Amino acid sequence: KTRHLVVDPVQPDASLIQQAGAVLREGGLVAFPTETVYGLGANALDARAVAGIYLAKGRPADNPLIVHIESHRVLTRYIDELPPVVSLLAARFWPGPLTMVLRGGRSFPPEVTAGLDTVAFRVPAHPVALALIRAAGVPVAAPSANASGRPSPTTAAHVLDDLSGKIALVLDGGPSGLGVESTVLDLSGDQPVILRPGGAIQRDLEQVLGPVELDPSVNGVAVAGDRPRSPGMKYTHYAPRAPLLLFEGRDHERVAASVLADARRLSAGGTKVGILAYSETAPLYDGQGYSVVVPGKRSEPGTVAALLYESLRRFDQLGVDVILAEGIIPDGLGLAVMNRLRRASGGHVITV
Numbered sequence: 617k618t619r620h621l622v623v624d625p626v627q628p629d630a631s632l633i634q635q636a637g638a639v640l641r642e643g644g645l646v647a648f649p650t651e652t653v654y655g656l657g658a659n660a661l662d663a664r665a666v667a668g669i670y671l672a673k674g675r676p677a678d679n680p681l682i683v684h685i686e687s688h689r690v691l692t693r694y695i696d697e698l699p700p701v702v703s704l705l706a707a708r709f710w711p712g713p714l715t716m717v718l719r720g721g722r723s724f725p726p727e728v729t730a731g732l733d734t735v736a737f738r739v740p741a742h743p744v745a746l747a748l749i750r751a752a753g754v755p756v757a758a759p760s761a762n763a764s765g766r767p768s769p770t771t772a773a774h775v776l777d778d779l780s781g782k783i784a785l786v787l788d789g790g791p792s793g794l795g796v797e798s799t800v801l802d803l804s805g806d807q808p809v810i811l812r813p814g815g816a817i818q819r820d821l822e823q824v825l826g827p828v829e830l831d832p833s834v835n836g837v838a839v840a841g842d843r844p845r846s847p848g849m850k851y852t853h854y855a856p857r858a859p860l861l862l863f864e865g866r867d868h869e870r871v872a873a874s875v876l877a878d879a880r881r882l883s884a885g886g887t888k889v890g891i892l893a894y895s896e897t898a899p900l901y902d903g904q905g906y907s908v909v910v911p912g913k914r915s916e917p918g919t920v921a922a923l924l925y926e927s928l929r930r931f932d933q934l935g936v937d938v939i940l941a942e943g944i945i946p947d948g949l950g951l952a953v954m955n956r957l958r959r960a961s962g963g964h965v966i967t968v
């Protein structure tokens with residue numbers, strides 16, 4: 617049975633955190649809040665504990681994990697030669713939603729790195745996560761705490777929906793704030809490359825790094841069998857149970873008109889239609905029997921990001937047969953949102 621402990625997200629109770637730290641040290645799995653999404657933690661130095669993460673999530677073995685540490689100063693323990701840019705990035709973005717992929721890190725078992733010669737590190741900006749890492753006294757390997765392929769969890773309830781009975785403990789610190797995962801930045805090559813857009817936006821990274829490339833997988837769904845630099849990008853992910861069709865285009869009225877036309881056609885054929893829409897266009901779909909979920913205004917990608925995964929999970933409860941999703945402008949946090957929606961669609965993207 618999974619224990620559920622409620623903790624204060626700002627000043628977590630020290631004795632609860634000590635208990636959770638002890639579970640990690642003893643090889644158990646602890647789900648915990650971060651500022652992005654909930655993570656499922658294990659002692660990153662314990663191969664058996666880390667193997668338990670893959671088992672609990674049903675995660676493919678070739679998808680490596682992020683190692684969560686309490687401060688960038690810890691890096692020198694694991695990486696011999698740090699690129700000079702790491703300390704600049706750490707000063708600006710850590711603690712925070714940036715994951716740095718670095719060459720080296722033989723200290724970690726292959727269960728963490730999936731056998732790659734790089735390791736991904738992040739210092740999370742959440743008091744519970746930081747206190748837990750400190751209490752554990754070890755680096756904490758943690759993917760998002762969802763069953764593999766499902767939308768990432770932004771509340772402890774989402775974690776329990778997917779993993780109840782499969783993990784020792786969930787620390788419940790309320791909803792995570794950002795709602796999308798960290799930006800994964802590959803610093804192992806000559807040029808920095810964004811492997812996954814996330815909470816640290818491209819424009820802000822470029823203030824420190826100069827121009828930063830996006831990995832080709834960011835704007836599409838890589839085909840299984842390809843060897844993308846970020847192994848995680850080749851899987852359909854973040855997906856609700858019903859198939860999702862994504863409608864992209866800069867003119868949101870045309871996007872909405874196209875969604876509405878398909879909704880009418882599908883609904884006439886007896887299909888239960890779900891629509892992911894934004895405040896600007898949601899009224900168009902009223903009163904026609906569709907299940908409409910609205911994660912905020914299209915013009916406020918931060919709000920959309922915060923409510924995105926919860927909205928996708930909502931369609932499961934509504935029991936729709938298909939989801940027609942409006943896109944937003946892929947800029948700033950909007951890029952992270954669109955990356956997740958493209959992945960959730962498994963490539964079913966309609967450009968309007």
Ligand code: TXA
Pocket residue numbers: 650652653654655656679680681682713715717729732734735736738740758759760761796797798799800811812845846847848849
């Ligand atoms: O915000 C986040 O990053 C959350 C919280 C819990 O910290 N974690 C998270 O982990 O999203 P996960 O496992 O769901 O996603 C990790 C991503 C995957 O796409 C994985 O392929 C990539 O990071 N990754 C991990 N290690 C890598 C490496 N050595 N090289 C390239 N990509 C790596």
Ligand code: MG
Pocket residue numbers: 759760768
């Ligand atoms: Mg994940």
